[in-house]
Amino acid sequence: MNKPLNLLTRWTRGRLLAFALLAALLTFGAGACQKSAPEDAHAHDGASTYYTCPMHPQIVRDEPGKCPICTMDLVKATKQAAKPTASTQSVTASSAALTHYMCPMHPQISREQPGKCPICSMDLVKATKAAAAAPTPSGAAAAPEVMLSAQQRQLAGIRVAALGGVGSPAGTASGTTVLTGTVTADANQTRTVSSRVAGRVERLFVRQTGEAIRAGAPLVSIYSEQLQALQQEYVLSLAQQRAVGPGGNQYGRLVASARQKLRLLGLTEGQLRTLAATGRPTASLTFYSPQAGLVQAVGVTEGQYVGEGTLLVSLTNLSSVWVEAQLYPEEVAGVEMGQSVQVQVAGLPDAYTGRVVFLSPERQANSKVTLLRVQVPNPGGRLQPGMQANVRLSMSSRGNTATAQTLTLPQDAVLRDSRGSYVWQQVDAAGRFRRLKVTTGAETDETVAITGGLAAGAQVVVSGAYLLESEYALYQGTDPMAGMDPNMKM
Incomplete structure (x- = not known):
């Protein structure tokens, strides 16, 4: 009876011992992870060269090894310069341009000596970056600056001119x-021919737009019973006037009235003379072109019934x-x-x-x-x-004296983004350029009027401003580390 009891006791003790060992290992690992972060963050501030994990930059070691978190090989890195104190900021702000080496693919990697990028192993390239400008007395940040060597200015084709200078591209308003x-x-050369009678389109002499028409050419012929009745009235009035002789004044008024009605319907003097000579009314009325020109629109088709005022043909000269x-x-x-x-x-x-x-x-x-x-x-x-x-x-013939005296810059000298317009001003002969925000006025195809932000006589970059803007964006504007603590270890 005692033998099974002893076996059960041994098995229980073995399980308890295994659980105790597992708990001890977990406690040791957690303690190691909790210690590593604060120790690595501050224990190596004095070292200029260190080893860090690309995936966990908080891991810092003095010698090569593996990351205790992901077991990746640590890579060699150089700690950047310490953040300047308040007492040295003014000296740093006025210092000369800083030459450094950076990775083209990872601009946050900056070194004082040539080497390779610890992330992608590319060769670091030499770059020149202007020191940060000191704040103005009012507390506002000064305009950003870029430093270029004489060789860089020559290769980039940087050209500078005085704003308002005589004969320079940056002068007064012109162009x-x-x-x-x-x-x-x-519209003064356009004529519209409309129907003056109700009837049916018997013949259409023009059928397509763009056709050249001479003055007096036939356009549309319309059959109208109303027209026939008025022509018959005119013929009868003439016959009665001839029968009475010179003393029939009342018939003379009837003839004049009938004649005027036909003229208002569109009959020409030649058509009226023919009607008076033959005494036979025509069944249709033909409309003629009032001027030479091109057919702009045709509003009817043959066989169509039209009313008074219907558009027949539109002509333009x-x-x-x-x-x-x-x-x-x-x-x-x-x-x-x-x-x-x-x-x-x-x-x-x-x-x-x-x-x-x-x-x-x-x-x-x-x-x-x-x-x-x-x-x-x-x-x-x-x-x-x-x-x-x-x-x-x-511009010279527009009579605007105020505009003619406005200082202007070439279009290529003014850069724009969502926040406004900018120009680059040369600060000194050493190759230091400053980015200034300006207000603009009227523009031409060649120039932009400058209404504020820049004084007359300022040395402005009129050629190559886009290259300066790219230099600024690469080394300052798009730097992922801009605004971050420079003491933070990579």
């Missing part, structure tokens, strides 16, 4: 304002056309009626000279623009409605 427009038919463009509010004040402008039509090599004939006194619906209309002679008929055109308004 032209280019407006996008569309060629349209001149393209000896002159309109170019309609849009103006912004700040550009309206400089436009004068009758002003001469240059019009360039897409696809045509020659420029056309026109004049401003209309400037709308109100803005177009749901927009901030107003309509400008230019009349352009078109003797050869090459300009056709629907063509796209550019209207060039000369």
